[in-house]
Amino acid sequence: GDRPQGAGDGKAGEKLRIGIVAKNLGSGFFDAVHKGADEAAATLGAEIIFTGPTTPTAEGQIETLNALIAQRVDAIAISANDPDAVVPTLQRAMQRGIKVISYDSAVAKAGRAVHLAPSSDELIGQTVAQLAAELAPEGKGKIAVVSATPTSTNQNSWLAQMKQALPQYPGLEFAGVVYGDDVADKSYRETVALVKQHPDLAVIVSLSSVGIVAAAKAIEDQGLTGKVKVTGLGLPSELVGYVRKGVVPKFAIWNPIDLGYAATQVAAQLARDANPEDGTEISLGRVGAVTFDADGVGAMAKPFIYDQSNVEQFAAIF
């Protein structure tokens, strides 16, 4: 390219403009991210453009990114629907001087400066494996997974990490994965088929918010509440009902508000010429600090576990 450079040079004193890209709009998780981003923006004196495609596709996200690039924002933080497909577009953004980070769902290394993981894949995998072991009666029994689409990357890497962590719990037997494609009716149907196929199933793990809700509803409808426990990753506001009923005794999630807050902080600091060199600690304001490793990945913390005792309190927040 002979295209003009340095479109997004944030002159000191001018308000920073940060584009935060969601996987898709209309989900509780990203609403909470938005909240956190707004909070950080207020403290930083930055402007947030929160956007995302209608459906969670890479092509849709690229159109959104093109619009942000054209607006010459100073930084972009993205939770990618596809780690690779958005890379060329993000590279173009970087060529034009826009600082790019990914949060939540990573972009391949070539397409961003750093990735802010809410938690490391390893920690997440370990946490859900631990949840499953705690929920299985005496730590023994079959577990199965209701995933989103087969192509969803963070699902797949969490799943891989969970499988790696499973040998620590010898009582657990891994029965398989089904894909609910992040649509309610298919997730529901697949869950029903799972319990039919494995009548002795002890725990269903679902790592997607549509999946866990649909799986919980299916288990409730099948009259298996208490017998087959559902756990995984979900939002307190979406699962509070099932926690009360005992379908989902506990589950984990990181705080999406904090994630949005932190992503905005990182993006702002990069835009203000901070250099995320190996090992540099970047301050995240009220959430603490994060260090990025050689791959530019920084993890915030272990996912937080919610159960009867605290879910009501958080359901009101996100």
Added chain:
Amino acid sequence: MIPMMQNSAARRDLALGVIVVLLLASVTAAFPQFAQPGNLAEILDDSAILILLALGQMLVILTRGIDLSIAANLALSGMLVALLNKNYPGLGVAPVLLIALVSGTLLGAINGLLVWRLKLPPIVVTLGTMSVYRGVIYLLSGGTWVNDNHMSPQFLGFIRYELLGLTLLSWLAIFAVAAFAVVMRYTVLGRNLYTAGGNPAAATYTGIDPGRMQCIAYTICGAIAGLCGYLWVARFAVAYTDIALGFELQVIAACLIGGVAIAGGIGTVAGVVLGCLFIGVIRNALPLIGISPFWQMGINGLVIVVAAVLSARRREDKRAILEAQAA
């Protein structure tokens, strides 16, 4: 005895029935629990919404239309009643049903009026309203979810109420099938839908306004979609912008497999129900017999293609002119 109507249609329904039974039998061979009454009841429960929607869609296709907005209508009406229930949990189920029906009817009537009054092509109208209705859900809900803890127990429990081993949802579908069977065959309205769809130009000569019949079809289809909005939300206990996204294609596929002619005027209630059961059996059986999830979609597609080829009308009925050769 009622004379055998639409012989070719009846033959086709029979063939599809045989295919469905064969399918059931072969799945049962691989997985014996499949044919147990409990499981069959669940398949019916799972197919009920599809059946209801497909019956509505059938009316539209019969009159030479198509309703791509059916799933968006469902989602919008579903969100509406979910929000209603969230904000007024004490209202009970009757107003919820009413609102769902009214909202669905209105949304369907918008399609119908655009097609009738402005004579716009149905595919354009419903492609447009599909996007618009989806967008309105987002505006209505602010993009948030309505979850099971926001829904009252009556709201959720109504459709799961069991009667003679079947859920109320299943009974609703059965009732709709029976009602449609009677209306389509024994009432002037039903027959006029076939008439107007079979030959709209000729229909005007007999005093039937095909545009009006289309409008009626869209409105009924919309009412059903609205009702299904409640059923869907109550069944899966969640409402958000994207529920039932892309479901319209499944509904249309069920109709087409069930022998409803895209060119209008041809289609039976029995065929549509069989088409839905066909899809219902396949989508319940594939995960159960442990087909790799990556292969399920391909197999689904293959089955649809094969069914379409088998049921294509390859040859027109010939007219018998020759008299038997005198010996």
Added chain:
Amino acid sequence: MQRFKSLLRWESMLALVLVIEFVSFASLSPYFLDVWTLSDATFNFTERAVIALPLALLIIAGEIDISVAAIIALSSVAMGLAAAAGIQTPGLVAIGLGTGLAAGMVNGALVTLGRVPSIVATIGTMTLFRGLAYAVLGDRVLKEYPESFSVFGQGYAAGPLSIELSLLIVLAVVFGLFLHVTRWGRTIYALGANPTAAKWSGVPVDRYRFALFAVTGLCSGLAAVLLTSRLGSTRPSIAQGWELEIISMVILGGVSVWGGKGTIPGVLLAAVVLGFVNFGLGLLNVPGIVMSIIVGALLITVVAIPVIAERWWGPARRLS
């Protein structure tokens, strides 16, 4: 003459919409009128428009193909596998085009030999083709494309004129001339307006249909090359939901879903109008789902305006 006039009116209306779009976006967003911005915006529609062109011909001929997006997925997977096996760029392009062509021929065979109505056949193959992509690829991603492969989706022919856009322009000219000037184009219109009369006039109807499905498949393969090159990776979910967007484009372009009517300039204009609406609204940070309201309403309005106008001012004067 009269047919020509009324179509002209449709296109001038689209052109008017485009002008309004440009003026309003330019006044609402300071970023809109920038060569590179506009160049970026064209990526919003080029690949889809590449398919819209042959699909317009197919719809004019009275058929439809809903499987186009699934063909993209299948072609992309084929190219990805080939790239993983070390095949170089020219080979990849050939494989992408070849897969598209083969898929189009399957559709054509189902419609002409199998006598399946095209909407039924392609609803089936839509699921089948994408299902095959899933079956082959599963949860894997393919991204070992050679460096040079990226030129199709990311390269520029001259200045801000992207390779994709220039390809689209070339194709539009080819399709436009083919449809509007040649005898084959004439026959396609006849085929859509009255297939029986066309057949009974000695037109090899099935051969035309088959060829049109094959070309649509081929262009879907081409779109797969462009999209895959632009994304630099392949997943089976690629181009999900594009079929309806492409059909909207064709219909907005003034092609009659009943067959027999429509023009290539119209389709091209519609592609540009839709692409820029999406881009411009994105630039104004309108949420995607609200955009879909606007696009849906636009679709209906544009089709309705001539009808309403005719009712208001009476039918267009017939030339005599």
Added chain:
Amino acid sequence: MSAAIQQAPAQPILTLAQVKKSFGGAHALRDANLDLYPGQVTALIGENGAGKSTLVKILCGIHQPDGGELTLDGRSIRVRDPEHARQLGINVVHQECVVFDNLTVAENIFVSNRPKNGRFIAWREMRTRAAEILRQLDVSFSPDMLAGQLSVAQKHIVQIARALTSEARVLILDEPTAALSHREAEDLFRIARRLRDAGCALLFISHKFEEIFSLADRYVVFRDGASVGNGMIAGTGSEQLIRMMVGRSVEQLFPKLETTLGEELLRVESLSRAQEFDNISFSVRQGETLGIYGLVGAGRTELAQCLFGLTAPDSGSIQVGGKPVSIANPADAVRHGLAYVPEDRQQQGAILPFSIAANVSLTNLNSLAPRGICSRQRESALANHWISALGIKATGPEQNVGDLSGGNQQKVVIAKWLARSPKVLILDEPTKGIDVGAKSAVHAVTSAFAQRGNAVVMISSELPEILGMSDRILVMRRGRVRALLDRSEATAENVVQAATDA
């Protein structure tokens, strides 16, 4: 003559006075006047496009008149819609095929007044009543058949049956016999006479003068949307009527030109197709016109369609110009120099929304665009040539064929084939439903075509046409050849005899 004439009717049941109707800018009716008397058959005659059917549609409420007055029993009325017309006792058999292929014959017959049992349709009653009506009409098909399986003629009979389901005070028959052969027509006339004798007022529209003279008591002539004359049929001659219709006299109805027969162009040997026709053999030579006669449904259309490659024969062979050919589709047939003008010009022959030029060029694209590029000038020139050669009444080559009158549409279909200069022209009911002027023009054209050393195969159900135009006559009955008569030996009697009796 009929007995009805003596009891001179005092009052017309239905009158139309100065009725006007225009579509867009075109005046279909300018000044239509008509009286219908009980117990009388009034024939309405006029050229194609004179406004006859428009008048019918006004009478049954499909169109609303722009001006003028309708009175029924002396009271001024407005017919709201077809349903209202039926309640008023006005029953109509339309010229258009108003039949629903997806419904059974019984339901088609009762489509606008299905018998009901309370709120529900009484199918059994519908079926028995339909069977009864069909029996009256003396037809062989069952009320349970799907109408889509019927032939065009049978569909017309279904429409006639529909008009008999309710008590009619006024029965309007708009070219009911265009698709019928004389036998079905006779059955229809028998019923029409019975209704007339029962006091019903009939309006009968036809282009066939024999029928008018045999059935009608009075006549009304329309020209260019206005009534230009009326009177009693008795004492009126056809030349007089034609002059009123056309404004001039049409010299000769069957202007057959003398030709010399040359080489054999088409030979068909023992062609058979299951259920349709069996062992058909004939040949046609240069300059020859072979007429194929038969009752409706004799299998002539099926034979023609098979010759043209639309269906495949089970056995038998076809030779063109002495060489055996295989014809698998119409494209093959066209390549071998065959041309087929089908029975249903609107569905099968012409592309109605297209211009005359586009229709004519469709079969000639190879020669018009040898390198693939179409030229509007060449196309227009070709169309203009044929517009003047066949006397097509049109505003120009760009006029849509759908806007032309039936006769002119037919001429366009013939033109598109003649422009290709085929060797053998197959015409299926070429003058069905077209007026005398157009008919004689079509005959002149085909006759001249034969004279240029080509062959014509003409299928027709109209006896005078067959007898007047053919060099030889092939008579078919139920899918088999019953007679092959030379022009000199053919008489109305022996042709009809061969077509009807074994």
